[in-house]
Amino acid sequence: MIELSHVSKQFGDDIAVEDITLRIAKGKFCALVGTSGCGKSTTLRMINRLIEHSSGDIFLDGQAIEQYDPVKLRRRIGYVIQSTGLFPHWNVARNIGLVPRLLKWPATEINTRVEELMGVLGLPVGEFAHKYPHQLSGGQAQRVGVARALAADPDILLMDEPFGALDPITREKLQDELAKLQARLHKTIVFVTHDMDEALKLADHLVVMRDGRIVQQGTPLALLQQPADPFVESLLGGLERGLKQAALTRVKDHMTSLGPSWPAQSRIPADFSLRQALSMMLRDHCDRLTVVDQGDVPIGELSLRRIVKEAQLDKVSQRDA
Numbered sequence: 001m002i003e004l005s006h007v008s009k010q011f012g013d014d015i016a017v018e019d020i021t022l023r024i025a026k027g028k029f030c031a032l033v034g035t036s037g038c039g040k041s042t043t044l045r046m047i048n049r050l051i052e053h054s055s056g057d058i059f060l061d062g063q064a065i066e067q068y069d070p071v072k073l074r075r076r077i078g079y080v081i082q083s084t085g086l087f088p089h090w091n092v093a094r095n096i097g098l099v100p101r102l103l104k105w106p107a108t109e110i111n112t113r114v115e116e117l118m119g120v121l122g123l124p125v126g127e128f129a130h131k132y133p134h135q136l137s138g139g140q141a142q143r144v145g146v147a148r149a150l151a152a153d154p155d156i157l158l159m160d161e162p163f164g165a166l167d168p169i170t171r172e173k174l175q176d177e178l179a180k181l182q183a184r185l186h187k188t189i190v191f192v193t194h195d196m197d198e199a200l201k202l203a204d205h206l207v208v209m210r211d212g213r214i215v216q217q218g219t220p221l222a223l224l225q226q227p228a229d230p231f232v233e234s235l236l237g238g239l240e241r242g243l244k245q246a247a248l249t250r251v252k253d254h255m256t257s258l259g260p261s262w263p264a265q266s267r268i269p270a271d272f273s274l275r276q277a278l279s280m281m282l283r284d285h286c287d288r289l290t291v292v293d294q295g296d297v298p299i300g301e302l303s304l305r306r307i308v309k310e311a312q313l314d315k316v317s318q319r320d321a
């Protein structure tokens with residue numbers, strides 16, 4: 001869907017992005033992380049031609065992006081930024097309907113689409129359609145920004161620190177909504193963030209950049225298990241790496257069948273993470289949990305020993321592979 005091949009960008013004598021090669025398959029969620037100024041936003045903006053690349057090739061659907069009309073291209077690609085970029089003198093409904101209006105959709109279709117998206121993003125139409133951006137909280141404005149990016153149903157969504165300015169609770173809620181939306185709509189998403197937990201939680205493909213270059217890319221689990229160098233390791237949380245890995249692993253993938261002994265007191269749902277299981281063990285002073293299904297029926301058990309051993313097995317099998 002999106003392919004960057006040996007792409008560089010120079011501003012005058014400054015190299016902002018240097019020789020990056022990156023392939024993002026249709027429907028995948030790619031997160032770009034790295035320290036400030038390493039070229040993440042520049043990379044994103046080269047994809048919708050807000051910035052023209054200096055060398056290398058960028059392809060969308062196998063076609064070089066120079067062959068697309070930049071204006072048409074940008075209408076095909078949703079773009080969300082931290083400051084939302086909403087028009088202050090337009091109400092919420094008008095802001096969300098921007099691109100469909102530019103694309104000359106019939107008015108009734110635009111209204112239907114705007115109302116549908118407001119529903120999806122938890123913005124009741126009666127309450128919000130006629131509000132202006134200055135009457136919204138940061139989280140609400142951000143939702144409007146996401147709704148606007150989705151309005152014309154683009155295949156590609158570029159998101160530049162979309163949740164950066166939000167408090168942790170609102171942020172987590174919007175992350176969960178984005179994950180749900182992605183599971184349903186299968187957009188191809190490129191997402192820039194400073195928050196490693198956000199990147200690990202949402203991404204299928206994680207790209208770590210430093211000084212304009214890609215230092216490592218792969219699945220979040222692969223990077224956690226084998227960071228390429230101390231920079232990637234520290235960015236991934238250093239000593240916290242084990243817990244971050246546990247957060248990506250489901251209880252159901254590591255439980256054993258219910259033993260003959262009396263089930264453990266503490267119960268954990270099978271779709272919880274190993275990190276939550278560890279936390280529960282610490283809280284309840286135990287080293288064994290009963291795993292339950294959605295109906296709270298016991299379906300297996302999980303021991304501390306098992307969690308520690310599985311982590312080790314993952315490591316061994318990776319090394320052998």
Ligand SMILES: Nc1ncnc2c1ncn2[C@@H]1O[C@H](COP(=O)(O)OP(=O)(O)OP(=O)(O)O)[C@@H](O)[C@H]1O
Nearest residue numbers: 011014015016034035036037038039040041042043
């Ligand atoms: N329009 C521009 N003109 C000149 N230099 C620029 C321009 N845009 C970006 N740069 C430079 O390119 C480099 C990469 O910038 P970029 O905005 O891509 O970084 P970033 O990874 O998004 O950083 P942050 O995390 O702080 O947003 C920086 O050194 C920046 O100063």
Ligand SMILES: [Mg+2]
Nearest residue numbers: 040041042160
């Ligand atoms: Mg940036």
